[in-house]
Structure formats: C-alpha cells, structure tokens
Amino acid sequence: MHVVLVVDHAFINGGQAKVALDAGLGLRARGHRVTVFAAVGPADPRLAEAGIRVVCLGQDDIASTKNRFAFAVQAIWNTHAARRLAQELAGLDPADTVVHVHAFAKALSPAIGVSLRASGLPLLYTVHEFFLVCPNGGFYDYPAKAICHRTPMSAACIATNCDARSYPRKLLRVVRHAALDHVAGMRRLFPHIVTISALQEKVIAPHLPATTVFHRVDNPIAVAPVPPRDGPPGDFLFVGRISDEKGAPVFAEAARRAGVRPVFVGDGPAAAELAARYPEAVILGWKDEAAVHALMRQARALVFPSVWYEGQPLTVYEALACGAPVIVSDACAGREAVEDGETGFWFRSGDADALAAHLVRLKDDALAARMSRAAHARYWAAPLTRDNHLDRITAVYDLVLRAAGAAARGRTPHRPAVAALP
Structure with a gap:
C-alpha cells in the first residue's frame, strides 16, 4: 500500500x-x-x-x-x-x-x-x-x-x-x-x-x-532486553520535564516527607525553584537514552506523578522494561501500564502524602526486589516492540x-x- x-x-x-x-x-x-x-x-x-x-x-x-x-x-x-x-x-x-x-x-x-x-x-x-x-x-x-x-x-x-x-x-x-x-x-x-x-x-x-x-x-518502546536485575535497588527516579503539570514538585515534597532522596533526570520551568526549595534533590539534567535506561535499571522505582492526562507516557513503559517498579498518579494514562500493588503503585493525583506513603513502602528492599522482578516479567511477556x-x-x-x-x-x-x- x-x-x-x-x-x-x-x-x-x-x-x-x-x-x-x-x-x-x-x-x-x-x-x-x-x-x-x-x-x-x-x-x-x-x-x-x-x-x-x-x-x-x-x-x-x-x-x-x-x-x-x-x-x-x-x-x-x-x-x-x-x-x-x-x-x-x-x-x-x-x-x-x-x-x-x-x-x-x-x-x-x-x-x-x-x-x-x-x-x-x-x-x-x-x-x-x-x-x-x-x-x-x-x-x-x-x-x-x-x-x-x-x-x-x-x-x-x-x-x-x-x-x-x-x-x-x-x-x-x-x-x-x-x-x-x-x-x-x-x-x-x-x-x-x-x-x-x-x-x-x-x-x-x-x-x-x-x-x-x-x-x-x-x-x-526502544529498550534493549536485559536480564532481571539482581543488585540492590538505588534511588527513586523522576525522568522528564521538571514542571508543575508533570508533578515534579509533588515528588520533591513527597520525598522529603518520606525521608528519601529524589533524583531528577530532565529540566524545565520549575527546576530552579525546585532546586532552591529542595536542596536535597539531585537534578542531573537531560541525559541520552542509554544513560536514562542505565539509571532506570538501578532505580528503586520510577516516580511518575503527572497531574494531567498524558497520552501514553513512554517513560513508564521504559522503566518497567528496565525492571523498575513505577509509582504513578491515578489521573494519567500511565496507570494503565502499572498493576497496582504488583508492578508498582497508583497514588491519588497531586497528593504528596499519598505518594510519600508508597515511597516509604518501597524503602523495603525485599518489596522493591519483588516488584522489580514482576515489572520486568510483565513487560517482556508482551513487549511494545516496533x-x-x-x-x-x-x-x-x-x-x-x-x-x-x-x-x-x-x-x-x-x-x-x-x-x-x-
């Protein structure tokens, strides 16, 4: 045709x-x-x-x-x-x-x-x-x-x-x-x-x-298949535009309440204010695809706190393919990729306390490892290949x-x- x-x-x-x-x-x-x-x-x-x-x-x-x-x-x-x-x-x-x-x-x-x-x-x-x-x-x-x-x-x-x-x-x-x-x-x-x-x-x-x-x-989704990870989980990770509609400030506040270090990959209009208000946050700037996937493979979880609808946020699927559980806002389409309680968690959109509660849960290394294996297995059972x-x-x-x-x-x-x- x-x-x-x-x-x-x-x-x-x-x-x-x-x-x-x-x-x-x-x-x-x-x-x-x-x-x-x-x-x-x-x-x-x-x-x-x-x-x-x-x-x-x-x-x-x-x-x-x-x-x-x-x-x-x-x-x-x-x-x-x-x-x-x-x-x-x-x-x-x-x-x-x-x-x-x-x-x-x-x-x-x-x-x-x-x-x-x-x-x-x-x-x-x-x-x-x-x-x-x-x-x-x-x-x-x-x-x-x-x-x-x-x-x-x-x-x-x-x-x-x-x-x-x-x-x-x-x-x-x-x-x-x-x-x-x-x-x-x-x-x-x-x-x-x-x-x-x-x-x-x-x-x-x-x-x-x-x-x-x-x-x-x-x-x-362009993610190379790799075996499930077997090392210790790392930080909670945000990947994307650092802006209000993407929920970046919600993640930073939730991380503070949970007592964990938030890591941001990206940049955007809220980055400077976020860095000033949350000096404990690590802001890495934009990274190429290979570097992002490497960070996802080490992450304890990807946090996707977007407060608008989104379409099909590819970052969520990339994280699951890399074996990172995903904590996702229930207002956006990213929730469709996450089985709540199995491959990650849903939380009430815009609610820093609700997000913080899930961050605290995933401080448990055993739970993080179980969810990582489940995320990897579920994604690769039906991968979104070209x-x-x-x-x-x-x-x-x-x-x-x-x-x-x-x-x-x-x-x-x-x-x-x-x-x-x-």
Whole structure:
C-alpha cells in the first residue's frame, strides 16, 4: 500500500515525530510506499536513504520563527501547506492509499483539513495530544494547575485563561480551533481514530461523532532486553520535564516527607525553584537514552506523578522494561501500564502524602526486589516492540482501506473487533 504520513516536523523533535517517522521507516522496510509530508525541516536523512518520498515545506514553528505575527497567521491557517498537500494527494489511488495524520497544530494548521477532505482518500488520525478537540491541546488549566473539565469552545472555555503563557495566546488558539471546527471540519473528518491509551479514548470520544471507530495502537518502546536485575535497588527516579503539570514538585515534597532522596533526570520551568526549595534533590539534567535506561535499571522505582492526562507516557513503559517498579498518579494514562500493588503503585493525583506513603513502602528492599522482578516479567511477556507496532498499524490500514472501499460501493464491510487486531 501507499502510506502518506502527515506531520509538523520532518525530523525527530519529540515523541510524535519519532513514532511517525520510525513507523515510516519500518513500513518502507516492509515494502510499502511511504510519503512524508511535513512543514518544518530539515528532513531526517534516513528517510530519503530508505527510499521514502519527503515533501518538506521548509516553514517555521514557534521555536524557529523570527516573525511571530507571520507565524500566528500560519498557525491559524497555513494556506501554503494546504495548497501543497492538495497537490501531493491529487491523483493518488484510494484503493491502496491511506493518509495518516500524526500532527498539524505546531505548523501545518487546520487548513490541511480542506485538502484532506477534497482528496477523497481514506483518512486516519492518531491522537498524540488533544488538539483535535481542545483549543490548548491538553484539557489542562495551566494557571490553576488542574485538569480542565470545561466543554471545549464553550463560553466557560473561551473566558478561561488556561494557557501556559498568556490569555492572548489562548484567544489565538480559540480562533484556530474555530477554523478547525467550522471551516476545515476536522473533528468530523476522520472516521477512524488511533488512540494510544484507554483514558485518551474516554476523554475525546464525547467530542467526536458517535460513528467514529477507535483503534488502540500502542507506541513502540526502544529498550534493549536485559536480564532481571539482581543488585540492590538505588534511588527513586523522576525522568522528564521538571514542571508543575508533570508533578515534579509533588515528588520533591513527597520525598522529603518520606525521608528519601529524589533524583531528577530532565529540566524545565520549575527546576530552579525546585532546586532552591529542595536542596536535597539531585537534578542531573537531560541525559541520552542509554544513560536514562542505565539509571532506570538501578532505580528503586520510577516516580511518575503527572497531574494531567498524558497520552501514553513512554517513560513508564521504559522503566518497567528496565525492571523498575513505577509509582504513578491515578489521573494519567500511565496507570494503565502499572498493576497496582504488583508492578508498582497508583497514588491519588497531586497528593504528596499519598505518594510519600508508597515511597516509604518501597524503602523495603525485599518489596522493591519483588516488584522489580514482576515489572520486568510483565513487560517482556508482551513487549511494545516496533514490529508489534507495525503489525497493529498495518492491520488498521487494511481495515481503513476495506471500509473506504465498501463505503464507496454503498455498503458496510464486515469489520473485526479492534481487540482482535494482532
């Protein structure tokens, strides 16, 4: 088949792009035709080397732009991207082409929705975040430091400054979302949606058409298999952006109450304040993947205290693969990977005392060792490998193509249950 991957960035700058581009490389290696359509470069050289057609517009994102007014216009309605995408999709065969959208909110804009609809090609969208249904993309009120339960684009939503930076930027996003919904019609554009956690589907389903078909496809995890650890457990570890929504201050406070040393791998807007308030905390900064996995293999547990929904936090799965139990907030999708009391613990989101109680429990070396063995065994019984990811996504592509073909012929195809996908 021919898979057209639509992404904001043609290089790996985070989890979204990594999943999309790595899948593209894997699909090409399996013999499929792959096109990557992106706004922001430079393109990952591996794509062209693998024989993937790359269409990169050479545009800016918010981090690279030198003209914020021009970028604001682009973010609301990227006319150039819409025109080029329409040209790229023109003439493609709907019998063997799937257009898979991974990202649009950072550069491509909702304008691509008009081109996608006009193409008449089978469409698929992966929900890495919530920009398809929420103006700020996260169902999170940054100033209030709490999950947002307001109806997107309601009067209460529009009147609330939930943005991480300013209310004017929130209003810009409201305008963009109005274009997304009322001009591009993107919420009603994708009959098939890929989610990466059950929580994600629960959050977005009420805001999409009742006929939407959801497919669960886990993201791949790149962790080399190693034997279960047999050494003494080390420190409690946090890996990620040191920010309020990630729950970093909650971990630091809980560690103090539990009398343990918190170790942070990462950086972020709360790092300086956290270091000043909790001088006992060890802040290592960002580390490469190999170094992070080495720290996970030594950790007593990974602490994942995120106070917002998340999508499918890969850090949780990486830790389990490395044999580290995980203590996870019950508000985020990371809890789906953790069997409470067996491979880690859930705790009440934002509650430092509840987290501290689990830190105290895992001071017990015997319990930490038992949970480490269980975490390692459970993960490797069904690992989230790239091959498993490719098997699942190609099964979804086949289903999308069959459904589109049947719709074109005016009948409904027999569709196996999503749970039956390999």
